[in-house]
Amino acid sequence: MISYKNTSKIIIFCPPKKVTGGPEALHQLSNKLYELNYDNIFMYYVPQRQNAKAKNYDIYKTQEIHTFEDSPENILIIPESMTFLIKKYPKSQKVIWWLSVDFYKILMDYRIRKQSFFTKLFYKQTDKEYHFENLPNVFQWAQSHRSSVYLKDHNIPENKIDYVCDYINPIFLNKDQVINKDLSNKTILYNPKKGKKEISELIKNSPELTWIPIQNMNAHQIKDLMAKSLLYVDFGENPGRDKMLRESVSQDCCIISGRNGSSAYYEDLMIPDEYKFDFSLEKIPAILEKIKDVLDNYSSHIPYFKTYKDMVLSEETVFEEKLKEIFK
Template sequence: MIPVAADTHVYIICPAQFATGGPEALHQLGHHLRKKGIKAFMYYIWMNDRKKKRKITTQDPVHSRYRGYSVPYTDSIENHSRHYLITPETYLDPIFDKNVEKVGKIVWWLSVSNYYKILLPKIKKYHRNPLFWIRKLVNPKKLGTLEELKTAGVLHLAHSYYSKVHLEQHGLTIAGRISDYMNKVFFEKADDTFPKKNQVIYNPVKNDFFLQKIIQASPGINWVPISGLSPEQVVQIMNESKVYVDFGYHPGKERMPREACIMRCCLIIGKEGSASFQQDMPIPDAYRFEKKEESIPAIADQITACLANYEYHIPHFSHYRQVLLEEEVAFAQDVNTVFVQMKEQSIQKPVLS
């Protein structure tokens, strides 16, 4: 639980003019906080300019996809103990900024692997610096390691069940769990009457050589990569496909498998990251496989079965599709559970372990 007062401001750090799953989730959070009367603001970071630590004011920081969420933005953060700063796990510098030292800090773990993907190169670069040992003694730089986050008294929000498990394993203070939801515009484009083709779709960016081995073991199957397509083309190809295959690593609740499920595709997936948890992807285990050589014949057989008997297999994904249809309702409930509006005299910051 995170208590908020009538004069509490919640600042949400977000990349400027950047459209992907993470920024949309951040805007969704701001939108629903404002719906419940909490003063939430986006605080945009120009990612290609953050080393210079200056604001770019000549360009609108709000991406056109997110204007509909109607979350105002600010260029300054008031350094007051009643306020909170929410930042994704990939940008932790503000947590150690003296200019906002009084503000409560919250990390929203939209991804697990992206945290380490950002942190480890920073650690290597810092250690290679010729002045490393002097800085370590005189003015050590905070890099956002898990131990540093504990020392800084940071609260954490889980996004996926996978991230919740990760936070618990490392003894971090979890204030709650809030996922995201698929934009309702996407549901409106799902056409259940669209003729399905005997084709399998996949994201080549998220998959590696293992998928190529599956493709080689599936002669005669039409494999269609989802790459270099407009959003409209992605919608069309998902509407007309029977199967979506994904053996990539799932750092969080990935959007493309959810989109494919909404478009009534059977899902054949691996067990890496959040994909291994029923709580994150509630599909029958018959469609979930270990990413290993001996699994390839069974994977190929299941893909063939889904293509040949699509009408038999697709109802097995109805539960997951219904969960996706209700994600926004669940999101609003989670926001209400985590952010609790309190009377003035009863406001106290959460006790940190």
């Protein structure tokens, strides 16, 4: 178990200036620990940059640090994209937060290829990577059920895995909000950065439908758009529990998704199987038929998304309780 003392520094490693789900989760962690009255919480950006904190995260309280001592009292929160730092700080307690299993695989393959190239070219390098060794002061946080499965498949003992999931931007969590849908609004929302091939095929085969990409918008604009819309479609890889899926259900959008990554697991995407599809060209007619049925009969479909919405709306509270349990 993590050993937290009042003199401990909690240092959260994060890439600079990135505006994606992972960095937002890391900034949320800092903010939430401050709200829970923990002291000595710091962001450490790798690589270090001027104005490293993205403007989108000004709503989260953070304090930046540029140097620190490798000490057994310190607790380093390291995203899975930076596991090369594990062995750099042998004395500190370290937590790997698995926010994106797929991103880890991509970066690890790249670093291993790069190391092999320089080893062959110049000299034998010491392997600085972490390879799931059972080190006494390394702990694991799984952001999704999918990442917990991945860790167990790599022989991480269950007692070294904590389930720690972030939550969606507080802008989406107004419990007094009343959502009134315009049932004549037959537009379909999607994230153009995800599942590009699949979405382009669906758009190509449905000229009669109107597809709206969610892009170049701030959180308030995304929320307003989702609150007016009936359906969000996602065929992305979903390496962790996807933010936009959770945001859409918070605004009472129905969802049609693929079965990639975490979407395959009910624990991560709590919607009935009839709304999830293994994408193929042959399945396009069935997917479009389901899309049209949801748009035409929204009121009969939306009750099936209540379980998922309730879970999403409780995530901030669950996150708080888990942090209090870990850092007691």
